[in-house]
Amino acid sequence: MTHPQVAFVPWEDKAVEALLKRLLFDQRDLIPAIAQQHDSGEVLMLAWMSPESLRETLKSGYVCYWSRSRAALWRKGETSGHVQRLVDLRWDCDGDTLLLLVDQKGPACHTNRRSCFYNAVREGVTVSLTSPLASEV
Amino acid sequence: MTHPQVAFVPWEDKAVEALLKRLLFDQRDLIPAIAQQHDSGEVLMLAWMSPESLRETLKSGYVCYWSRSRAALWRKGETSGHVQRLVDLRWDCDGDTLLLLVDQKGPACHTNRRSCFYNAVREGVTVSLTSPLASEV
Numbered sequence: 001m002t003h004p005q006v007a008f009v010p011w012e013d014k015a016v017e018a019l020l021k022r023l024l025f026d027q028r029d030l031i032p033a034i035a036q037q038h039d040s041g042e043v044l045m046l047a048w049m050s051p052e053s054l055r056e057t058l059k060s061g062y063v064c065y066w067s068r069s070r071a072a073l074w075r076k077g078e079t080s081g082h083v084q085r086l087v088d089l090r091w092d093c094d095g096d097t098l099l100l101l102v103d104q105k106g107p108a109c110h111t112n113r114r115s116c117f118y119n120a121v122r123e124g125v126t127v128s129l130t131s132p133l134a135s136e137v
Numbered sequence: 138m139t140h141p142q143v144a145f146v147p148w149e150d151k152a153v154e155a156l157l158k159r160l161l162f163d164q165r166d167l168i169p170a171i172a173q174q175h176d177s178g179e180v181l182m183l184a185w186m187s188p189e190s191l192r193e194t195l196k197s198g199y200v201c202y203w204s205r206s207r208a209a210l211w212r213k214g215e216t217s218g219h220v221q222r223l224v225d226l227r228w229d230c231d232g233d234t235l236l237l238l239v240d241q242k243g244p245a246c247h248t249n250r251r252s253c254f255y256n257a258v259r260e261g262v263t264v265s266l267t268s269p270l271a272s273e274v
Contacts, residue, residue, distance in 0.1 A: 022263070034183065091257075093256075
């Protein structure tokens with residue numbers, strides 16, 4: 001598949017605020033966001049967004065989550081370089097879940113795997129379907 | 138793509154209980170589950186599972202969620218016939234999210250669309266990327 005590097009156009013404030021009004025954040029003011037690699041369709045991870053992290057994502061074009069453990073904005077890849085460029089944003093019929101189509105640089109998972117969803121059971125035994133990626137030189 | 142009708146093998150109780158111990162259910166005793174069409178890669182929906190609904194899913198081979206609004210087991214497609222056959226179960230690095238690879242019969246969405254994630258913004262305007270499927274005759 002090709003990887004068109006479409007130029008990201010930052011959302012206008014009005015459009016961002018209109019979207020925030022449509023979405024249903026939970027009692028913690030968070031909404032779950034699924035990250036999917038835009039061309040391969042691979043589901044990479046699920047994390048949470050606050051209104052502020054979604055605003056930043058739509059202005060910058062790079063995905064920013066809300067870290068529940070650190071209670072802080074989590075600019076994906078800020079330290080590792082494994083950024084998620086936003087290709088398209090979708091939301092569901094109830095407005096309570098986001099689907100982020102992204103272009104993931106390197107691994108999405110902190111275990112250095114492309115996707116966080118590598119655990120499965122085969123013949124009654126838990127297995128890792130993928131191995132950590134080799135480190136970049 | 139082909140749609141192999143692989144025979145589902147019900148999980149043994151021991152394997153189910155071992156998995157339940159590995160997973161991190163939230164304070165409501167729920168875990169988010171992403172449903173993805175196994176062959177096309179389309180993300181269909183996100184819903185929640187209780188330990189009981191996951192047990193039923195792994196024993197029956199058909200996806201059963203927990204309906205937060207009805208506070209009851211939600212056997213997907215029980216009334217509509219739009220069932221989700223489980224093809225494979227994955228879970229993430231933190232054990233706090235499930236990825237269900239499914240074979241979805243008809244629409245997954247209550248709006249009669251294949252996927253719940255049909256909302257997007259184009260040139261500042263909210264659009265529906267897909268239309269409801271025609272009803273089956």
